[in-house]
Amino acid sequence: MVKIERSYPAPCSLAVEEQKKTGSYEKPDVVERLKKDFHNKCYICELKNLQDPQVEHLFPHKNGRYPERKFDWNNLFWACGHCNGVKNQNKYDEGILDCCRSDPEKEISFGLKEGEIELKRLSSREDAAIDRTMSLIWETFNLRNTGMRVYKSEMRMKELQKEMNLLFDNLESLKKDPDSGFLLRKLKVLLKRESAFAAFKRCYVREHIEEYPQLKEYIQ
Numbered sequence: 154m155v156k157i158e159r160s161y162p163a164p165c166s167l168a169v170e171e172q173k174k175t176g177s178y179e180k181p182d183v184v185e186r187l188k189k190d191f192h193n194k195c196y197i198c199e200l201k202n203l204q205d206p207q208v209e210h211l212f213p214h215k216n217g218r219y220p221e222r223k224f225d226w227n228n229l230f231w232a233c234g235h236c237n238g239v240k241n242q243n244k245y246d247e248g249i250l251d252c253c254r255s256d257p258e259k260e261i262s263f264g265l266k267e268g269e270i271e272l273k274r275l276s277s278r279e280d281a282a283i284d285r286t287m288s289l290i291w292e293t294f295n296l297r298n299t300g301m302r303v304y305k306s307e308m309r310m311k312e313l314q315k316e317m318n319l320l321f322d323n324l325e326s327l328k329k330d331p332d333s334g335f336l337l338r339k340l341k342v343l344l345k346r347e348s349a350f351a352a353f354k355r356c357y358v359r360e361h362i363e364e365y366p367q368l369k370e371y372i373q
């Protein structure tokens with residue numbers, strides 16, 4: 154999970170739909186804007202170019218029990234169906250980190266060690282939302298309580314591994330040719346917040362920055 158810059162003002166349809174009895178929070182203007190603001194990446198698992206994107210509510214509206222949450226632009230997020238489903242458990246009802254307001258990379262370190270997701274708390278800030286966020290991200294890569302979740306969790310692990318290997322290959326090449334403009338351009342793209350699994354890649358480079366000081370500006 155990385156910081157997202159939400160654009161304003163809110164899409165126009167939200168205020169209109171809120172007045173209707175069965176209004177929709179996913180009119181084309183909302184969908185287009187979320188897709189753009191979130192770089193068509195699930196904000197929870199960071200999978201890119203989603204086939205099954207969904208408009209997710211950070212704080213659940215519970216079938217309209219909390220109507221003020223349903224059409225609130227600040228409460229709408231871009232997620233994949235898998236993460237939306239995993240998050241739909243009571244233990245996440247009190248909310249996870251709002252990545253449009255705070256920077257998750259300052260709160261959590263994201264690691265992949267020997268094929269396992271390793272999340273560590275960085276800040277001692279008393280905020281249970283940080284712990285819920287770590288738990289949720291871990292679950293989206295590991296939950297295997299249904300056949301479909303076995304497949305979807307494993308698929309995310311494989312994609313993450315692939316992306317990390319791409320990063321490692323480029324870092325290895327950079328060690329041999331530290332001033333290569335070509336490699337630096339490739340790494341700059343790989344480390345952008347909008348890239349797939351950016352939190353994991355950026356965290357790895359941050360933790361090994363003394364080996365690659367020339368990458369410092371790319372992980373700011």
Ligand SMILES: [Zn+2]
Binds near residue numbers: 197200234237
């Ligand atoms: Zn996801």
